[in-house]
Amino acid sequence: MMNDCPRTREDVEKTLNEAKIKTSALNPCTQILKFSEEEAAYTCLELNKELLETLESGQCLVIRGDKSENAVLCTINKTFELKDTETSNSLLIIKSIDNHSDLKYLQDNEAEGRVELRIVDKLVHNYLEPRLCRPHLQIVRKLLNKQIFKGQENERNVSTFDLYSFDKLLTTVQASEEELLKELKDLNAIEYNGFWRLLDFEYHFRVFSFITTFIEQESIPLDKINMEMCSNAYEEIVPKEIFEQVFKYYTEPRESMPGYYSLNQDKVCRMVAESLLKDSRKFNLDEFLPVWQESVLPGLETKLSQLTGTVIVDKESSTPAIWYFPERDLPENINARLQRLFQERTSWPLDDILPYMEKLATPQLPVNALLAKYARMSSKDGTKYFTGRHSK
Structure with missing residues (x-):
């Protein structure tokens, strides 16, 4: 690169004199910067300590998104939005340059009077700043x-x-x-x-019913269910691969008894409730509760807390009611979701609306802050209620 440098040591000293800078401030080797005729396609990405350690440990950072989406940066377990941020200081992208400490320790006889050319690949005024965000699921x-x-x-x-x-x-x-x-x-x-x-609901409930029927017919304890025996009983009806995955969803493995599982009470009771409510607009709560309890296996206890984010329970009406309203069916957009929520119910107690808003929360904007920003709060008898911003 030295031979390609368009300037000599004398040119450098002349420029310093015109700028009234002492030539004694020069290092033995002077580096001249020149902008490349073709700008390189570089984009700067800021890395916080966590992301830097991720790269240094040999893990990957992956950018995801198509042309119609804003790109996100993903680690193995987190998602970051990429914010285009301007910087007040211009950044020069150079493949190779010696810093001050490198030049300071060069031996005089090796570096004295040297002038070397360094090519600036790109002048940068902005960079991408990763910010932790919700995954787009x-x-x-x-x-x-x-x-x-x-x-x-x-x-x-x-x-x-x-x-x-x-x-x-x-x-x-x-x-x-x-x-x-x-x-x-x-x-x-x-x-x-x-x-x-995804399994069709009717097909899913059919496989689920095979599991509960086997347990009941064979008088199997709810905490000692052998998956292999249960799966083999229906292998000619349901593919083993599917049966065992559905089985594992509704059970928990017994660490002390390999091959044996305990029934997950909450998941089983929720599935039975969904089957009862899915095709009904509203159900009288007082009538539903005993029907629900009678529909599950003996030894299981049904609780309304098992249906959080799956149903709406209205105990304040003249006739208490319950109806199917799964969180997973709501829009991901905050405004669209709140509009749908307040269409379904004009006033929501805090405990009831939380399960429908938790997935939209971020570290920067937790659930309570979301509600304070997008809804209107009131209080009655010590209970917080939320209504739409523009509701009467």
């Missing part, structure tokens, strides 16, 4: 809804083009791997033949 359900699994007899005309493996979902969904996997589990999706699928 609502699209997962929309994608999996394209081909809902309704049984092997209905798979003949299913095209794999509309099916999604985990890797294919990762290229489409703006979320980290762990966040995506958690969403699939929360949706009770199953992996079948290498693709993630």
Whole structure:
């Protein structure tokens, strides 16, 4: 690079004299900057301590998003929005340059009088600033809804083009791997033949009923259920891969008894409640509660707390009522979600509305701050209520 430098040591000293700067301030080796004729396609990305340590440990940072979306940055377990931020100081992108400490320790006979050219690849006035955000997960359900699994007899005309493996979902969904996997589990999706699928509700309830029927018919203790025995009893009706994933969703493994599981009371009771309420507009609460309790396996206890985020319970009406209103069916956009909530119910107690807003919260804007910003609060008998901003 020295031979290509358009300026000599004398040129440098002349410039310093004109600027009234002492030539004694020069290092033995002088570096001349020149802007590249073709600007490099670089973008600067700011890394906080956590992200820097992620890279230094050998893990990957992945940018996700298509042309119609704002890009996000993902680690293995977190998602960050990328904010385009201006800087008051210009940044020069240079592949190689010696810093002051490097030049200071060069031996005089090696560096004295040297002038070297350094190429500036790009002048930067802004950078991307990662900010922790919520993963964009609502699209997962929309994608999996394209081909809902309704049984092997209905798979003949299913095209794999509309099916999604985990890797294919990762290229489409703006979320980290762990966040995506958690969403699939929360949706009770199953992996079948290498693709993630949602089960048709009727088919899902059918498999669920096989499990509870087997337990009841065989008089099996609710904390000592053998998955292999249960699965084998229905292997000619339900694919083993599907049966065992549904089984594991409604049970917890017994660490002290490999192969045996305990029934998850809350999940089982919630599923039974959904089957009773799903196709009913409203149900008299006092009539529903005993029907619900009678519909679950003996030994299980039904509680309204098991239905948080799944139903609305109105105890303040002249006739207390309960109806199906799952959080997963609501829009992801905050304004659209609140509009839908206040259409369903004009006034919400704080404890009732929280399950429908928690997924929209961020570290920067927790649930209470969200409600304070987008809804109107009032208080009655020590209970906080929320209504729409523009409601009368």
